[in-house]
Amino acid sequence: MAGNSELSVLLPSAKEGDEKAFSRLLELYSPLISASVKKYSGGLIPIDEDDLRQEATISFYKAVLAYADGSDTDFGHYAKICVERGLISHIRMQKRHVPFTATLDEAGTVQDRDDPAGDLIERERVGELNDKIRESLSDFENMVWHLHISGMSPSVIAEALGRDVKSINNALRRIRVKLRRTIKKQ
Secondary structure: OOOOHHHHHHHHHHOOOOHHHHHHHHHHHHHHHHHHHHHHHOOOOOOOOHHHHHHHHHHHHHHHOOOOOOOOOOOHHHHHHHHHHHHHHHHHHHHHHOOHHHHEOOOOEEEOOOOOOHHHHHHHHHHHHHHHHEEEEEEEEHHHHHHHHHOHHHHHHHHHHHHOHHHHHHHHHHHHHHHHHHHHHH
């Protein structure tokens, strides 16, 4: 893994959009990503390993952006938590969207009931709602929300963001109020 001096240069550069710095971080932490992907591939839900690797990379990128400079938490530990939580969330999402494609008709014959149009409409509605939620939350609340829905407890989020648990709980309360308003408008 990277030394503290290298991380102290790469992390801020990657946050500023330096693709070379992010690529170097990705290279340094590729064993962590590979181990996490291997850990979660081959489960009950058939998920392509490339999809998991892509999801892990996205979660790693989000970890780079969200990591609090000067945090007491080691970046490697924080990144591992974020990557694994991202993979868990992705797998949970896949479980919810695994289509039940067959049903029995009145005669007891199996009928296919795939509805790609309905699935597409549902995904668009969920995407629109997610966009509205993101717009209604501050940057800090978005970070807290993302970590919370990935399964992290307020104490783990506080540790990861270098904040106290009370500020995380307060943010979660504000988020709930904003989410209720956003959902009511839908």
